Amino acid sequence: MSPEILYTAEVILNGLMAGVMYALVALGFVLIFKASGIFNYAQGVMALFAAMTLVGIQNGQVPFSHLINAVFGTQLHHFGWHLPAIVAILLTVVVMIIFAILVERLVLKHLVNQEPIILFMATIGLAYFMEGFGDLMWGSEIKVLDVGLPKGASLALEEYTVGWATEGSQYYGMYVDKLDMVAALVAIALVITLSLFSQYTKTGRALRAVADDHQAALSVGISLRKIWVITWCIAGVVAMVAGVMWGSKSGVQFSLSLIALKALPVLILGGFTSIPGAIIGGLIIGVGEKLFEYSIGPMIGGATENWFAYVLALFFLVFRPQGLFGDKIIERV
Amino acid sequence: MNTAATTSEAAVPEQAEALLEVNNIEVIYNHVILVLKGVSLSVPMGGITAILGGNGAGKTTTLKAISNLLHSERGVVTKGSILYRGTPIDSLSPEALVKRGVIQVMEGRHCFEHLTIEDNLLTGAYTRRDGKAAVKRDLEMVYNYFPRLRDRRKSLAGYTSGGEQQMCAIGRALLANPETILLDEPSMGLAPQLVEEIFENVKRLNEQEGVSFLLAEQNTNIALRYAHYGYILESGRVVMDGAASELRDNADVKEFYLGVSEGAKRSFRNVKHYKRRKRWLS
Amino acid sequence: MFYRQAGDFKTTYRDDIQTFPLKQDRWGYYIVLAIAFLVVPFFINDYWTSAVMLPFLIYAIAALGLNILTGYCGQVSLGTGGFLAVGAYGCYKIMTSFPDLNIFVVVLLSGLITAAVGMLFGIPSLRIKGFYLAVATLAAQFFLVWLFNKVPWFYNNSASGQISSPERSMFGYAITGPNADAPVRYLFCLTLLVMLAWVARNLTRGRLGRSWMAIRDMDIAAEIIGVNPLRSKLSAFAVSSFFIGVAGALFFSVYLGAVEVGEAFGINQSFLVLFMIIIGGLGSIFGSFVGAAFLVLVPVLLKNIMVNWLGWPTDIAVHIEFMVIGGLIIVFLIAEPHGLAQLWRLAKDKFLLWPFPH
């Protein structure tokens, strides 16, 4: 095979992997939107917060140490333990559950039956709050996140494919990041479980009902509060997974909250309400933007990935305004 | 005005135990709009009670106050109390109320647009704990009441016709297997035949299963035909109440709610210009 | 009870459709205007101008623009940053290509250019709705920023990729450039703001405004009763972008003086302006002002309190500032989902009823 084809294949493969990483973030959005019609702006910050908490717990950081030190003149930093990854993850899950309960108690409960844009705004307030809160709690320096996930090129694949190229050409085998592969597996597992949950359980049906009409849901005895706590818990855990995956790559730092921007085009392409849509949208966006950058990018100066994803999604939307798998937008009079 | 208030208190039926009691409630929307100005009524166990009244009289508001849905419309009950089986329910959440067997069919349909008709119906069974088989049986029952729904079982509720949505909303409430149903304008937008059928079903449920009903209706004619007792609401106050048969014979009710004057039905073509109703209050 | 509606009857329709039907409101408005034009300029210094007044005035223009699109026409847009950039770069290109053109005209022209670009990006709104549209408008945001960064023509091939505004003056006073005096810059922006607010008010109370709101509230019904959706949406995009373009031009030329597109017109701006109108009140001109004031003033205020008065470390102060702003947003929304403007209206309603509670 000519190396050109192999390179293209490699780009596509890596695009798929990147797409999965985006999908992980998009999934959190979908869950909350599906279950309450809320476009949760805070999802990115939640991922950051979860990752920070995970690192903080794992390394035994003292929460709010900066604040405490500044106020009391103490020199607290660490408790001096280092927990195994799994324990830290479980504790983080607990924190995210507490977070979900608080969000429901303090915010959502008071905003039943409001228009989507108002709820959206509330999540913005939440994002602001958490951004400050997270930094205050754990500090804003870059933290290394290591829960033992493999990283780096998969040598097995490289060796396996190196012979595919035509003789004499300089080809080093196909490259895939092991971390991405793990992410792909995790994402697929998540998508399958969550789809089954929302499609086939009573709670799943209730989730969708709540998203359509808060009042009617109340009137048939669906507890909005319970549903909201459940979804925010799941979304919190999904955010943690996304935070771990992205954090392993770049360290845990403020910019982690910006990955939400990579998830948004995935979200509209796949459809706000579709769990499988998140992953398929992710794959399309991943491959699309990588291929575009690879083939057209060099001609127009590169760095096209930020906007290309959106333009691609826009293009799809013109034909399907509800995204590929989203619920139909019902237009009736 | 005072006479009206006193009659309403005196006329609470003594014979049956009161299942639901509303005592002199006041409701304010948005902190400023006073809508109910002291409404009292009582629904006896196993009875069908109707709330009648013109547009904006406060029927819907009363029902929502009972089922605790006002909160989500920025309305609050500022005075009075609501008792169900003798215990106050003002502070219960709507779902707790449904668990106790009180369910509301909301005015204006409120189906879950993106769910199929069948899924819509099944959400009604959300609080039930008596097993799939029972739910299935009741689903069949609803389909038998409304065959049209069976045909449209798999369509998204958002795409069904107005009447179909109305049936869906009623059917959904029935699936909760309730003890008391608050029905807000069940006849709205339904074909006359179907209206008759729905009221027949109401009667049947009431007689055979002992379900109590509180219904707000504009179609006074049919409501008074099926109800045992009625209240007439006007501008947020109860202005008249009594057994359905008494109300049917009341001259004012006849004139203004039944469209019968001097013993004969009027023609809509011949109503006079700008005939204005005599108000009990103003 | 000084504040009352009773007795203030209108005898003509012209009276009835004026902007401030209440006498008290009308006088209040005149007084505010008089203070803004005649008193403030004498007391304003560099700090107040650059840190508070200019951002407030300019963001108020942008918020008015976005409020027309989002609040009145119901099309949520996150492309504001991109459109601000169009205004800024348009302004720069015009300023440098036609050095003799009056700065006032330059700013309006930048607005027109932005209006054209905005219409272009508004076309998908015919198919795409709600949050889908909101996210899709980010395409404009990212694409435009990329474009201004990539094509050297836009920044006149300057080595740094930054654009800086040369000095331009009106009536002999420098408006842009380092030598522009604080009161002059302030008055320039204030004049534009007042003019545009008046235009916004006129547009929104007339046929066009009603057709926007109809599209917002129920687009299908609007179309069926005879509102042309294409024309309404595109005109909303055009007018809104015009305002935002003017804001962008002022932002660059009068306020900052030099910008780099990615930094000054990033996605944060898009969100910031959106926050302003939601906090202030969607579909309310007054709300645009309140929202802009809130999000410009509160951070400055908090910073001054925490850092200058209480002497807290700056980073902790910023974290707490974020928490406070986030918290305030939530508290306000819970108190009144329709924004500060509505809160104000309710307060007035209550006052009208005073001393009776209902």
Add this chain to the structure above:
Amino acid sequence: VFPSLSYRTGAYGANGIPFADGYADYFTLVNERDGGIGGVAAKVIECETGYNTQKGVECYESTKGESPLIYQPLSTGITYQLIPKVTADGIPMHTMGYGRTSAKNGQVFSNVFNYPANYWDGASHAINHILGENGGDIKDKNVALVYHNSAYGKEPIRTLTELSAKHGFKLTEVPVDHPGQEQKSQWLQIRRTRPDYVLMWGWGVMNQVAIQEAVNIGYPMENFIGIWWSGSENDVIPAGPKANGYKALTFHAVGSDFPVFDDIKKHVVDAGKAAGAGDQVGTVLYNRGMYAAMLAVEAAKTAQEIHGTKDINAGQMRDGMEALVMDAAKMESLGMAGFGPEFTVDCKNHGGPGLGAMQQWDAGAGEWKLISDFEASDMDIIQPLIDEDSNAFAEESKIEVRECA
């Protein structure tokens, strides 16, 4: 009064913290140990910009009234805004290793200083280093530039293009869009084309991801060179031990092996007066902040000498900066022998000679090591570019070119 426009929050907060700490700590040290600058206590007012231009302007305006001596805005964006303002207000500004490169031309930019080195010097240093490794011949070499797709990242392109024409190497540009969380395509491209060297102009999360990806594709780290803003501990640590060997440019020394640090420990940290958490001492960016503060203090001292007054104002400070001489003896006396290059500033040249060094990451020891001396850049290439750009600016904004004595 020395305003410190810092950024301890936001996307770049992690990098802003150590710099701000170093900046503040040095002034504290001077106050505590020497009783101030020539006896006058220095006061630092910190103002948080969050790396945001608008807040930068707010900070400038709010501190302007406190008779500040010097501004160090720490962001290219803010710098551009402030250039006309400081000039109009007569306050000097120092942009050390960032900002507008052509500000080196003191005849045009009277109030802006960017000693000891700028980005164009940096580009030249990197190429010089490569030249050195290859015995002066890099005709058939491929060099890739991975850069932050912004004004900052694009700075070196012009210089590198000229240099590639001169030395005959092939330059490939690889832009990365802000914020740079996802760089798969860029690094696949690098993996495919196998450039001999990769240069990087990155900032924030882009650095960490780039280094991680370079590790992932097994790129030889010795051939990967970052600008000084891509060479802090923050950037390499997340990538783990495999980042060993990564190189970065610098214009000051690394580590805490200088007498001055003993003083800082004694007078500042142990006395509980450290800015921030006090845990950043000796990191690259801390050192940079401290170095910046030291240069400001020395300039102030010079100004005091020139004008014979202890209470200098901004204009006098400017004169001090323009007459600044940093020689070995002076640094020795400060306990910072060899900490930075020797240089002098004059009216024409506000950028010094543009000396820079190379540092390399030792992952085993977890520290940066200086692997070269402070060396000169290729002024034959850079000077014409500076003249061209500064003259263009002078023309555009109608500035009269100063005559220098």
Add this chain to the structure above:
Amino acid sequence: MNIGSKMASNIQPGEELLRIENISLSFGGVKALTEVSFDIKRGEVRAIIGPNGAGKSSMLNVINGFYHPQVGEVWYCGQKRKGLKPFQIAHQGIARTFQNIALFKGMSTLDNIMTGRSTHMRANMLSQAIWRGAAEKEEIKNRRFVEEIIDFLEIQSIRKTPVGRLPYGLQKRVELGRALAAEPVLLLLDEPMAGMNVEEKEDMSRFILDVQSEFGTTIAIIEHDMGVVMDISDRLVVLDYGKKIGDGTPEEIRNNQAVIDAYLGVPHE
């Protein structure tokens, strides 16, 4: 004079205004309308009745161009309609109300009705922006007309109230006002009296008849209350499962066996 009245100007009362020819409409598997044909004469009150889900609302949607039938033609004012958008049809003088109230919730009663008037307004954007000249004059002129409608419908007191807060019945009345504001040639009413009590229905009937007689408006009405329908309509069409099963005067329909079986049940007195 707008396009609508111009188009209809040569149609005399009693002549055919609109003709539906062999219309079939389906959504996926659902057949909403099957081969339906009927006509509406100028100046009459034409009722469309039928059980729930029969396709009545869909019929109105076809008439005003919101649904596009797969088969069949719509003739209006003697012209065959092709490829028009709903708002263009509105400009031709067809206005309607909706079954599920479709008012503009965020706007006041007055603004809602003024919006209905927009087919009669054409001041350009610039003049609207400065609110001088054409725009202001036009605004005041049309306001006068709208005030007449408000008086006519007796909703003066809620002129400035946001319609979202009005009780159901008043909302229906406002909706009628909005449709009337367009001075339509043909007015389509979808269950205007649902959710009203007898007295309110009487009022509404009065309004409808007055509109017909005062403005000469042609009216097509869907209504389930047979009492009302039989009293006020001149001719009826009956649909069942998308098919037309009856067409004629109230008298004929009352005695039509197919209609009785499908819809009326017991013959109504």
